[in-house]
Amino acid sequence: xxxxxxxxxxxxxxxxxxxxxxxxxxxxxxxxxxxxxxxxxxxxxxxxxxxxxxxxxxxxxxxxxxxxxxxxxxxxxxxxxxxxxxxxxxxxxxxxxxxxxxxxxxxxxxxxxxxxxxxxxxxxxxxxxxxxxxxxxxxxxxxxxxxxxxxxxxxxxxxxxxxxxxxxxxxxxxxxxxxxxxxxxxxxxxxxxxxxxxxxxxxxxxxxxxxxxxxxxxxxxxxxxxxxxxxxxxxxxxxxxxxxxxxxxxxxxxxxxxxxxxxxxxxxxxxxxxxxxxxxxxxxxxxxxxxxxxxxxxxxx
Amino acid sequence: xxxxxxxxxxxxxxxxxxxxxxxxxxxxxxxxxxxxxxxxxxxxxxxxxxxxxxxxxxxxxxxxxxxxxxxxxxxxxxxxxxxxxxxxxxxxxxxxxxxxxxxxxxxxxxxxxxxxxxxxxxxxxxxxxxxxxxxxxxxxxxxxxxxxxxxxxxxxxxxxxxxxxxxxxxxxxxxxxxxxxxxxxxxxxxxxxxxxxxxxxxxxxxxxxxxxxxxxxxxxxxxxxxxxxxxxxxxxxxxxxxxxxxxxxxxxxxxxxxxxxxxxxxxxxxxxxxxxxxxxxxxxxxxxxxxxxxxxxxxxxxxxxxxxxxxxxxxxxxxxxxxxxxxxxxxxxxxxxxxxxxxxxxxxxxxxxxxxxxxxxxxxxxxxxx
Numbered sequence: 001x002x003x004x005x006x007x008x009x010x011x012x013x014x015x016x017x018x019x020x021x022x023x024x025x026x027x028x029x030x031x032x033x034x035x036x037x038x039x040x041x042x043x044x045x046x047x048x049x050x051x052x053x054x055x056x057x058x059x060x061x062x063x064x065x066x067x068x069x070x071x072x073x074x075x076x077x078x079x080x081x082x083x084x085x086x087x088x089x090x091x092x093x094x095x096x097x098x099x100x101x102x103x104x105x106x107x108x109x110x111x112x113x114x115x116x117x118x119x120x121x122x123x124x125x126x127x128x129x130x131x132x133x134x135x136x137x138x139x140x141x142x143x144x145x146x147x148x149x150x151x152x153x154x155x156x157x158x159x160x161x162x163x164x165x166x167x168x169x170x171x172x173x174x175x176x177x178x179x180x181x182x183x184x185x186x187x188x189x190x191x192x193x194x195x196x197x198x199x200x201x202x203x204x205x206x207x208x209x210x211x212x213x214x215x216x217x218x219x220x221x222x223x224x225x226x227x228x229x230x231x232x233x234x235x236x237x238x239x240x241x242x243x244x245x246x247x248x249x250x251x252x253x254x255x256x257x258x259x260x261x262x263x264x265x266x267x268x269x270x271x272x273x274x275x276x277x278x279x280x281x282x283x284x285x286x287x288x289x290x291x292x293x294x295x296x297x298x299x300x301x
Numbered sequence: 302x303x304x305x306x307x308x309x310x311x312x313x314x315x316x317x318x319x320x321x322x323x324x325x326x327x328x329x330x331x332x333x334x335x336x337x338x339x340x341x342x343x344x345x346x347x348x349x350x351x352x353x354x355x356x357x358x359x360x361x362x363x364x365x366x367x368x369x370x371x372x373x374x375x376x377x378x379x380x381x382x383x384x385x386x387x388x389x390x391x392x393x394x395x396x397x398x399x400x401x402x403x404x405x406x407x408x409x410x411x412x413x414x415x416x417x418x419x420x421x422x423x424x425x426x427x428x429x430x431x432x433x434x435x436x437x438x439x440x441x442x443x444x445x446x447x448x449x450x451x452x453x454x455x456x457x458x459x460x461x462x463x464x465x466x467x468x469x470x471x472x473x474x475x476x477x478x479x480x481x482x483x484x485x486x487x488x489x490x491x492x493x494x495x496x497x498x499x500x501x502x503x504x505x506x507x508x509x510x511x512x513x514x515x516x517x518x519x520x521x522x523x524x525x526x527x528x529x530x531x532x533x534x535x536x537x538x539x540x541x542x543x544x545x546x547x548x549x550x551x552x553x554x555x556x557x558x559x560x561x562x563x564x565x566x567x568x569x570x571x572x573x574x575x576x577x578x579x580x581x582x583x584x585x586x587x588x589x590x591x592x593x594x595x596x597x598x599x600x601x602x603x604x605x606x607x608x609x610x611x612x613x614x615x616x617x618x619x620x621x622x623x624x625x626x627x628x629x630x631x632x633x634x635x636x637x638x639x640x641x642x643x644x645x646x647x648x649x650x651x652x653x654x655x656x657x658x659x660x661x662x663x664x665x666x667x668x669x670x671x
Contacts, residue, residue, distance in 0.1 A: 080514040086507035
């Protein structure tokens with residue numbers, strides 16, 4: 001039995017098509033990442049799978065249960081952490097956790113081993129109201145609350161958005177531990193660098209899946225020559241590169257621009273000469289290995 | 302399960318620093334201040350007098366008016382134009398003009414005319430003021446007539462007097478009439494407004510989404526929202542009985558249990574309306590506005606301030622659809638007249654009808670929104 005199985009799910013909001021005939025499967029005990037920009041349809045997919053929203057067409061099962069027929073069973077078995085913090089701000093950390101435990105007919109003690117690592121960090125603040133927690137703490141509490149009933153499948157909608165880099169890293173380590181407990185995890189994120197943490201990923205844009213594979217395979221399938229460039233005038237550099245006929249694509253990537261080359265007979269040196277003519281200084285060009293983001297850019301092109 | 306959910310709601314209510322204080326202060330505020338402030342009895346009417354006669358009779362009339370307690374003579378003018386000016390300056394509300402031949406006419410022709418002219422920008426003040434004034438003048442004319450009859454020693458006109466008796470509120474005291482009805486308004490706010498706003502707030506904050514993924518049934522969730530406010534509503538109702546007794550000496554002539562029975566049906570109806578609103582509203586702002594719209598309309602058509610019977614026919618027709626109307630009538634009848642359940646049965650069924658209607662609408666609109 002697959003943890004999640006989705007068949008041609010379609011959903012629109014008026015004229016906007018949020019999901020267009022999406023199909024994929026998540027294995028048990030797998031961390032499956034849905035990677036894509038804001039507005040790609042990630043949250044809609046999560047809401048359908050957690051029985052909060054009905055799809056217009058298609059079918060889906062979670063832990064073997066149909067999302068429409070067996071929605072009651074699903075609600076007992078899955079944990080859902082929405083993108084927006086949605087615990088009770090006027091209850092304390094402990095009260096929130098206790099409340100969600102009782103709502104699922106269980107107690108904190110019963111499944112404490114699942115949340116122990118995370119909750120230990122929260123314990124000093126257990127009498128503090130949720131409204132007074134920092135962003136990262138809030139996310140940790142939300143994760144605890146969605147785990148307290150020992151779900152078989154965990155849905156995390158953008159758990160790292162708005163969280164500091166240290167907390168982000170901690171969160172991903174926790175997910176890996178949960179995976180070892182046999183919990184299947186569907187996680188979405190707009191950050192491409194987090195893709196490598198997943199066992200498999202789906203790249204999503206405008207309601208379409210562009211590709212489903214392991215992060216490694218996706219990177220390996222990148223078949224263009226990729227160079228990273230920088231100079232003293234980065235903005236002009238971007239324009240100059242984009243106007244060059246032999247350069248297929250050029251995107252700004254933090255402190256350098258990534259370009260793909262359309263022909264083989266274009267050497268690093270040729271480009272250096274071209275940029276010197278344009279008056280660029282401190283030019284640095286180096287061939288690099290593709291990242292998930294490079295693959296995403298290539299696929300969306 | 303329900304127990305835990307209710308426990309959580311109470312925890313949140315008690316933790317809200319303003320809500321609880323407001324719930325406790327409101328009954329006192331509404332019952333103590335409103336009946337006194339929203340009193341329709343008119344006093345201290347400013348009067349401008351033009352006495353063209355300056356005779357003993359005209360002076361007697363003026364003295365009678367000023368000693369009535371309703372009027373303050375703030376202006377004495379020599380002509381109608383000048384008196385009118387004092388109205389424009391807001392010095393006077395009503396003008397009384399006594400003609401120059403007042404006494405002579407009274408003596409010779411046995412009748413004379415007076416002019417009463419009122420500023421009706423404030424309709425109640427102008428209207429009631431001129432009625433009071435006319436009453437004093439007619440008292441005055443009766444007085445004179447009796448004096449003449451006595452002095453001439455002959456019986457000319459048969460006269461009779463009317464003795465007025467006001468049943469159920471012998472002294473026509475305004476608070477006695479208002480207090481039972483204001484309790485209904487309080488109950489409407491606590492059991493109608495508050496749960497609706499609470500549900501919409503959960504929608505707005507996104508917490509309801511988290512609850513929807515749990516095995517908690519929607520019905521249980523909604524019950525857990527309503528029950529705390531029902532409990533608070535009944536507590537406030539009981540406080541109101543106490544306040545009415547302590548400060549106005551008011552105690553229902555009828556049975557208290559009749560009121561509690563009607564209150565429980567009414568609360569069911571009005572929280573149903575609250576649920577309907579919470580289904581349509583996505584933000585607190587929308588919910589507030591919708592609730593105000595419904596409740597304001599219902600209050601004005603309920604007969605809380607003005608009797609339903611004096612409304613135009615179409616308004617009387619609409620007022621049938623205000624659940625407040627029925628409960629306000631019940632409260633007044635039980636409090637002042639001591640009516641029992643059997644006499645109030647039609648109103649009982651009307652309220653049950655409202656409860657079924659609003660709650661059915663709430664269920665249907667909830668299904669639709671999903």
